[in-house]
Amino acid sequence: MTVRNILLASVCATLMIPAAAFAQPPAAAATTAPLHDQLHRLFHESDEAYLKRNPVYAIFRGDLRYADHLGDFVSDAYYDAERAAGEDDLKRLRAIDRSKLDATDQIAYDVFEWQTVNALNNLTPEMLALVAVRPIDHFTGFHTFYPGFASGQGAAPFKTVADYENNLKRHKEYVVLIDRSIGRFRQGMQSGVVQSKMTVSNMIGQLDAIINQGVEGSVFYGPVSKFPDGISPADQVRLKAAYAAAIRDELIPVHTRLRDFLKNEYLPVARETVGIGSMKGGDIVYRAAIEQLTTLPLTPDYVHNLGLSEVARIKSEMEAIKQKVGFKGTLAEFFHYIRTDPKFKPTSKQQLVDGYYAIGKKVDARIAEQFSTIPKTPLEIRYYEAYREKTAAGGSYESGVYDPKDPSKNRPGVFYFNTYDLPSRTTPGMETLYLHEGAPGHHFQISLAQENDRLPAFMRYGGNTAYAEGWGLYAETLWKELGMETDPYERFGGLDDEMLRAMRLVVDSGIHAKGWTREQAIQYMLANSSMGETDATAEVERYIAWPGQALAYKIGQLTMSRLKAKAQQELGAKFDPRDFHAQVLMTGALPMTVLEKKIDNWIASVKAAK
Template identity: 65%
Template sequence: MRITLLRLLLAALLLAGSVPAIAAAQTVPPPAPLPGDGPEDAALKKLFHDSDEASLRRNPVNGIFRGDLRYAAHLGNYLTDAYYDAEKKADEDDLAALKRIDRAKLTHVDQIAYDVFENQTDVVLRGYAPDILRLQKLRPLDHFYGFQTFYPDFASGQGAAPFKTLADYENNLTRNREYAQVLDRAIGLFREGEKANIVQPKLVVRNMIEQFDNLINQGVEGSVFYAPVKKFPDTIPAADQARLRTAYAAQIRDVLIPAHKRMRDFLANEYLAHARDSVGLSAMPGGAKLYSYLIEANTTLPLKAEDVHNLGLREVARIRAEMEAQKDKVGFKGTLADFFTFLRTDKQFQPTSAAQLRDGYEAIGKRVDQRVREQFSLIPKTPLEIRPVPAYKEKTEAGGSYNPGTPDGSRPGIFYYNTYDLPSRYMWEMETLYLHEAVPGHHFQISIAQENTALPAFMRFGGNTAYAEGWGLYAESLWHDLGMETDPYQRMGGLNDEMLRAMRLVVDTGIHAKGWTRDQSIRYMLDNSPMAKIDATAEVERYIAIPGQALAYKIGQLTISGAKAKARAALGDKFDPRAFHAQVLDTGALTMPVLEQKIDAWVKAGGR
């Protein structure tokens, strides 16, 4: 899933050149005092609110994703020293203010909030160490988290940016100009990186060239940026509609296409020759230290690459044994590798149309809804829609992804399924993908948090990858409780997805700490799972582009599952999965140490 967390826009932009695609809400007022709140709780809530307000001013895109349009006339001064300096100072000031609050005098929930805020801010601040920052900002775009991967959809009329009023259309014109300026600044940073030998791998560069080619080849009226003026709300007068169509066409022709061409030509004609043949961070000066930082930033745990690698090897071996059992259950004669080939190639598993995928996912959703209340007492109010990935970016997108809605229901949560290269969209993977991305996965995790107005904004709308993706993978493990994967082939889909996350521990660390090549990594994934080569290739190239992020899934899932097993053993017959899931979800995204502490306290209180 391509989900980035709004509170961590700073980290995403700073560390990966990305912008988040999560969460939504209108302007967030200061939280009202709760029963039991004292002066320290009030001070903490004021700190959180003031910090969030200041962050929204510096990061207008965050506000737009949340439905807050106060600063929507601008995109933000991303990829500038002024931006980095302001973000660093804000976090330093926030941490100093937090230290002045006596944690011992806070309520239990506010102690949790204190701990999460402290941990997240500390980790982000360490990313501003000059050597870490330099390695990241001189590689400002990649093919997975670059601005070109998020902004066109954002501004398309189908993304987070609204197009309901005349001001919305005018604001988008301004943001589009600033987006072009961001791309030009990225060229300058890339050139600095060339001089310092801090550059992207060649394969990342080639993937970006293809993305910019796709955007350029759309032309003017076929451009995703022209889509908002193809259909207007009735409230926009006809004269303004005509004027805006002319303005949008002119901007695409004179500003956006030239900006895309400048970037495309720079990458192809200059930067590619300077790019690395190697794919791992360890091959770049200072890369090993950066990777060590990224492991903790993504998992929220101070893990070492070697330990993560060995954990992955153990998990791969365990899951292979379960796959062998499913092979035997269907009576397949041959090796596990032969079974993988059968699953990849047999026509019965390949959809024949995009409509077949759509109908299949809608049917799965209905089946899950019938059972989900057996496991969950908290059900989000935000509606869910099922849509195909937009065609312009389907080639480089994951098989499924989730884009959050707004708490007020004005924008639904969206589960996207990918229809690119239909024969590779195996139907045996549909149930597990839905559980992860939609219900009870990211749709529940994100919506329940952002609908909880008692939480500070950074807990409603922010988070960390280990929690978010750990929950998504944990949600897949509820297949039996939700009556899914009763067909051994669908169960193989579940095991295949779990295997993917286990292999990530091996391959990500293999690439960035052990010198594994792209082809070696792809071969390892194909040898240990039935995933299609196109998917294995996209996965490996993703790990190359965004080191460390892929580790968070399995680490987070193992932490949640471990906490559940520990609670079940301690509580016995008193253990209620609905109460456990409420504990995990009702305070938003927690770092793994804070989550474990919260569940321990809940168990100590008798699971109530």
């Protein structure tokens, strides 16, 4: 999956963190500066204020000025500050005459405006009354994000004594945030806006897993289980004791408080139904989520019917593969064959790690044929940690940092894959998952934007789900150009992954707008793909937790594929995929309407060139 950084994006979506603007060097005073400088001064000042209000986002970018704080999330004061900042940003932006900006600045203007308006739409009192009172779920929220972040294996750095002490300070704010979340849940209980019982049960299980780790076995103890060079023996002893105390006296108790509240008070009043449409105000939430996440004003019915059409198309291609390999049974029987035959089963977690690295080498050999710029940020491959693997997606990407001016900040991007219930996993589809999460998928999309310091930082680090996940799925369509999926079973795996994204249109809208049950959605996915029941269950429970997010993949990909086909048709021999991909990637994540306008302008400029 992923988000911009997929883990952080999920957290931001749940906590209503707006996609604010980020850095360019300050320009001259706005009263006398040219319009370009006024615009970029706005970007810079908005960014500086945003990072101070949202320090965890700064840490992901390698900015440690506020690293002793986590953030004042979930509070009324936080939402008020975000709303006031957005209103001020929009007022300043609209005081700049867009028509007098050059083409590049017009794109920046449009993206900034879209992000700010979108953020403000989600910060109205009416929307917060429906969303803020459901502060976490089993797929997004700080209780799923923060343990990995603070584990010593995530984005939080552990290179100096100050880093270790900052983490202890963040723990205290995390405790406040979790207790504050309980308060928000109580507000929802009073207003009748509550999570589903299924979601609550999953959260209880996640919290049990964290609590049961104990102290020295805790994911939070990870940073002091191994120290970097430069931490003195005396500091190591002191920090080990401090970390153990924080886990014993602060973190285990707050997770226990949340678990007990959810189990004893909240679960009995939670919704029996899983669709957001059955919740008070749920239809408003779902329609807003569709527009926010796809960046287009689509209706649930349109999305559902588009999904049915795509499922039928992909199914016909699957039938062709079945015939090619000589399988004599039905497509449903072919799905069962791939799910169950031992030759499609991984033998170990390490086999999968090695397999993904081998796939990466094959992609690297051909990637320059399609892309003119390759990320400098390295890519690592890991499987999910035990505490989160059960409810995690099949794969995800966590962004890295590349700073040539300060290499100490650097960290690789990470492609995570899921090994929970390993016997239920299958190997067809490994190539397409790598294309999506690794290269040229999220790793390219996120890293190339972040490494392009000519962009204002809201275009380097900001984003939207339709672009990010649409690009990941579009990257899968490059299998032939990159010499992948030459084995028919791997190609079937590619179709199976595309089918997953098409089924999401049907299932997400079915659950949240048409009253589908959890079991109905799982059975639909099993009937139309070779997914195992474990994966299908995790997928459906993800859609229940995060309405609308799963729609963005196919909507974004179909938009990008349509724009590519348009460029190929209009440019003919002048079409170069490297130029097209540069147009899509090198200005960061654009809303679909802005991307389409940009590609149309590029096509016109290429046609006009001699």
